[in-house]
Amino acid sequence: MLVSYKWLKELVDIDVPSEELAEKMSTTGIEVEGVESPAAGLSKIVVGEVLSCEDVPETHLHVCQVNVGEEEARQIVCGAPNVRAGIKVMVALPGARIADNYKIKKGKSVA
Numbered sequence: 001m002l003v004s005y006k007w008l009k010e011l012v013d014i015d016v017p018s019e020e021l022a023e024k025m026s027t028t029g030i031e032v033e034g035v036e037s038p039a040a041g042l043s044k045i046v047v048g049e050v051l052s053c054e055d056v057p058e059t060h061l062h063v064c065q066v067n068v069g070e071e072e073a074r075q076i077v078c079g080a081p082n083v084r085a086g087i088k089v090m091v092a093l094p095g096a097r098i099a100d101n102y103k104i105k106k107g108k109s110v111a
Helices: 005-011 018-027
Strands: 045-055 062-067 074-078 088-092
Touching: 005 018
Parallel strands: none
Antiparallel strands: 045 062, 045 088, 062 074
């Protein structure tokens, strides 16, 4: 059974880190299979704003210029049917790891 540390803190006054709590629980005979952090491994994922978006002819893809808080906008190719200028989007920057440990790589620029 998975139990949220945050949920436990709402029910019980806990002032120790989750790993230490798990260790204390184990020493008292409560079985703890492990401690997981949902955000572990999430790095290089930021919120960006789509500045412009153009369709790639004869495909379902779009070439977007996205502001991710850097000096220059990033060119990102995506297949989302609802992408348009002005919306906020999640951006996995090169080096980010997403579902199934897939690593995002920098691709070629689209002319």
